[in-house]
Structure formats: C-alpha cells, structure tokens
Amino acid sequence: MSHVTSAVRAPLITGGKTYADVTEDISRQVEGKPTREWTIAFTISVIVLLYGTACVFWTWWEGLGVWGLNKTVGWAWDITNFVWWVGIGHAGTLISAILLLFRQKWRTAVNRAAEAMTIFAVLCAASFILMHMGRPWLAYWALPLPNTFGSLWVNFKSPLVWDVFAISTYFTVSLVFWYMGLIPDLATIRDRARSKVSRYIYGAFAMGWNGSAKTWARYEYMSLILAGLSTPLVLSVHTIVSMDFATSVIPGWHTTIFPPYFVAGAIFSGFAMVQNLVLIIRVVFKLEDYITIEHIESMNKVITLTGSIVGVAYLTEFFIAWYSGVEFESYAFINRATGPYWWAYWAMMTCNVITPQLFWSRAIRRSIVWTFVLSVIVNIGMWFERFVIIVTSLHRDYLPSSWAMFHPTLFDISDYIFSFGFFFTLFLLFSKFLPVINMAEVKTVIKSSSEKLPVSVSGVAKGERVANPTFNKDVE
C-alpha cells in the first residue's frame, strides 16, 4: 500500500522477519544471561583496563617525564592517540546523521552500535586530553572561567580552546542523539521485563515512552533536526582538530588541506572500526539476518571512497610541498618518506592507500574475512598517519640544533593500551544491557526492504530480483 519495494535491490533484512521476530532476536541478549563469549571478552577488557588505569595513575603520579617526549617532540603518542580516537568516533555520527538525511535505509542495522562506538571513542580521546595535561585536576582551566589571579580568560583565538568547545559539544550532542534513539527500544524492553528491577530501571530510562502517534511525529521531527545539526558538527570537530596543527607554522602542519583531509581520514578509520565491531556482533549475537553482506558491502564502499580521498590528500601534500618552493616544507615531506621514520610513512601509505583499493573487487568487498582484515589494516594505517604527521614534523623543524628522535616508553604504550581496555569494557557493557540494533528503526524497513516481499503487482515473485529497474507497489 504505502510502501514502495525495490525489485532490483537485495533485501536489507533476510530470514523473513516479522516485527515480533525483530523484538525477540534483538532483545534476547539483553534479557538473557551473559554468554560465555561475552564473559571472556569482558574479563579480558577489565584486566586490560585495570592494568592501563594503574599506568595512567603512575603517569600522573610521576609526571609526564615518564613519556618519551623531549624538548623538540612535545606532542607524540598522546596526541596521536587523541586524534585517532576522535577520528574513529566520526563514523557513528556519519551513519546516524548524514545517512539519515540521505535516506539510506541500510544505516538502521548498524547505527546503534556505531553511535555507541562514537561516544566511547570520544571518551577515549578525552582521556588523552586529560593525560597530556599532566595535572588533570586542573582540567577545568580549559573552560571559559575567569581564574583566581584576576580576570584572565582562556584564549578564544586558540584552536586548542576551539577543541574544548568542539569536542564537548560533539560528545554531548552525540550522547543525546544516541539516547533519544534508544528511548523507543528501552520502552520495548521495559514492557517485556519480567523482574521488577529491570522494569524500574529500563522504565526510568524510557522516560515514560508510550509510542503515541503524536509522540512519534514529534520524535521523527526532532531526529531530523538533530541529524541536520550533527551533520555540520561532525565536519566541524575534525576540522577544528586539524586546525590545532594547521594554524601553527611547523613545516608539514601549516596546510589548508588539513580540514577536509582530516575529516575524510576520520570517516575512513571510523568505518573500519564499525566494520570490526559489527562483524563480531553479528556472529556473537547471531544477527546475520540484520547485518547482512549488503550492509558490509555498503560500508566497504564508503571505506573505498574515503580511503581514496585520503590517498589523493597525501599526494596533494607532496605536490604542494614541492610546488610552494618552500625548502622547509619540501624537506619535511622528503624526510617523512626517506628519513629516520620512513617505516612509519610507508606503513601509512601501504595500509591507507594501497590495501583498501582491494575493495574495488566485489568478491573482496563482500568477503567477511577480507573485510575484517582490511579494516584492521586501515585502523593501523590511520594511527600511523597521525603519528607521521605529529612526530615527523616535530622531530626536525627549522633549527637543526634542536633535532631529536622520539622513542615511546612503556608508559606511552601502556596508556594507549588503557584506552583499549576502557573502550571495550564500555562497548561490552553496552552490548549486554542495551539493544545493539535499533529495533524500532529496523521494523520500519522490514516491509520495504526485507526478504519478506509480497508478490508485486507486476508479478515478480517474493524476493526475486529482476534486471528491469522498475519499482513495484506492495500488495497487502
């Protein structure tokens, strides 16, 4: 009736699911006891988190001298990790906001997990901001408060202060967007809950949702505005992060290409992380009918696009360094490729530019194993990208007398490990206590893009794909 079904597109939801099946399949892991796989993964994450927390406290106790920083390389692993984690967060907002505006229905199966990933990734990024302050108890100095020594304010002209505003806004808006998206599903779990405690807790978080037509209409309107707000927000965050570098005068940093290049790189790494997470989720929680090969292929296409943009950006940087005629700039880039950190540069080029091009092959794009491996490679490559930008630019600047090398210490490495423990502990808690797929949104795409297609008016049989790109009206 009102639904239009594509006869040429493969179904987004397989297995002939009904509304009740969706609720049952996705609520299962929330309502049941933790699985063995979950318990093992959670135990490992908590152990890693505890070890990392001890190392972070030791870093603060002893001071940042325990890191491998020196007078020339003042930013290294901590800022690399910060930029990497912020970048990873971008895919969540992109999936939930930009793809919502573009009416991409495949986003419904992965948006919840991707948004959760965003929030936890931004928290990990924030932990490095706190860490590199050395005295985290004074973190509030970054806020626009007049300090106690007089009416001296933060410097609003500094991109570091812009970062404070950008990241705190990004985190807050992403959290609100994610939480508002959870409300209808929390109500579903509340209404199915058997124990009083679950009913009370999920009921409190469901905020009294009753699914009335008026509430749904307002809810959709609000979601659309939030998506409209989040779309420029996601671009602004990494643009501002890139300005931390671009507004300086360090060779290799002072370039106008940084904002779009950083945003593309962020989406690139974010999608790679989403792939890694959803590939695990679909197997562990048996959600293969919801997160199908079509979803994985769609995300791989985004990875191919953004990876190619990143590749073009690398080449453009090199070209401009030569074309500008600035010898410091030319040297910075030749040094990246052939200097003491050549291995990091070529690891970046291999992981980010060369290997993702394999996704042009349909067979690789639709392969679970290839997708998982290439996504891990992309994440490694993007970490190296940030390392290359930061360390190779700082270790040799205008004064050869201050040239130095950066070598990470045990604490540099352990503090990075901390962020993994933190991230996976939070993500596993999320996957146990909240539905990992947005039930309400998936239910809306069942009719128009599920395997359970009714016979169309043109006589195309259920689920059959035809070469003629015509659209057929459902017959109920």
Next chain:
Amino acid sequence: MSDVNGNGKFLVGIYDDDDVVLSAVKEVKGAGVRIQEVYSPIPIHGLDVALGHPRSRLGIAAFLFGLSGTLTALALTFYTEGFDWPMIVGGKDSYSPVVYVPIIFELTVLFCALGMVATFLISNGMGPTVKPLMYDLRTTDNKFAMAIDLSKNNIGEGDIEQILRKSGAAEVNIKQF
C-alpha cells in the same frame, strides 16, 4: 475521560499492520467515531495528519534555542576578549569575530540540540519518573492500538466495536484506567 487523569473507559482496537491501522483511522473517523490516540511500535508516516494532530512546532523551538546559543557565544567572546581582558594574540585584533566562528557555531549547535530535546520531553510529558498509561503492552513490540474514549463518543460501545472490527482490528479490548 481523557487519558491524562486516567479514569476513563476505553475501547482499544488492536491491529497487526501499520498500513491497516492507517486506513482504519480514516474509516473509523469517517464513521463518526472520535479517536483518542493511536499507539505503535514504529512511526507511521501520515498518521498524525490522518488523526488531525497539528504540525509540530519543535523547529521553532530549535531555532530560538540555536539563536540563544549564537547570542551567548557572541556575548561571551565580546565580554572576555573585547572588554574584560583585551589581548592581541597572533597579530589578530583583541576582538576579531571571525576567529570566534568555531565557538559561535559550537554553542549554537549545543544550545539548539539540548533545548530542543528538553522541549520534546516536556511537551510529551516525558521524564524518568513518568509512568505511561499503556493501552496494550504489545504496542512497543508488534501491535498497533487505536484507543477510543467511550465517554467522548455518542455512539454505543457495541457499534464502535463493530466499526473497529470492520476496519481491520484483530482484537477489540476494553481498558479502564
């Protein structure tokens, strides 16, 4: 009585399909029955129009909250750097609005998002301690419910039940609050 004070008697038609409930709304209204509200596990486009609900004004609230964010950012940066503690950094004027675009943008988005969400929650009477009046618990799972307040209709209970069944209701239940 309405569901606000929760002491009325309602006839609840349960439907299995969103398309059926949408056409049922038109049929039931056409038969002269006043519908209290329709409850569903998914948003149904066009349902609010069919029920005669006015268009949401959340957009206006969002704009006003966004504007307040813009003005707050302008006031904050002007007061601090233009008036309270002027500083020339990086060769820029002590008050140079272009430099504050990121701050202005972020506060606009922040105020807009938080203000609109708060407006949404308040306008729907939602909150952590709110206990919703559910006409059928299955409406958050897989069923669609049309609630008819008997006290607001002059048609008899039996006739309304007939109309609901004819419009495609799989069940018709009585719910008393």
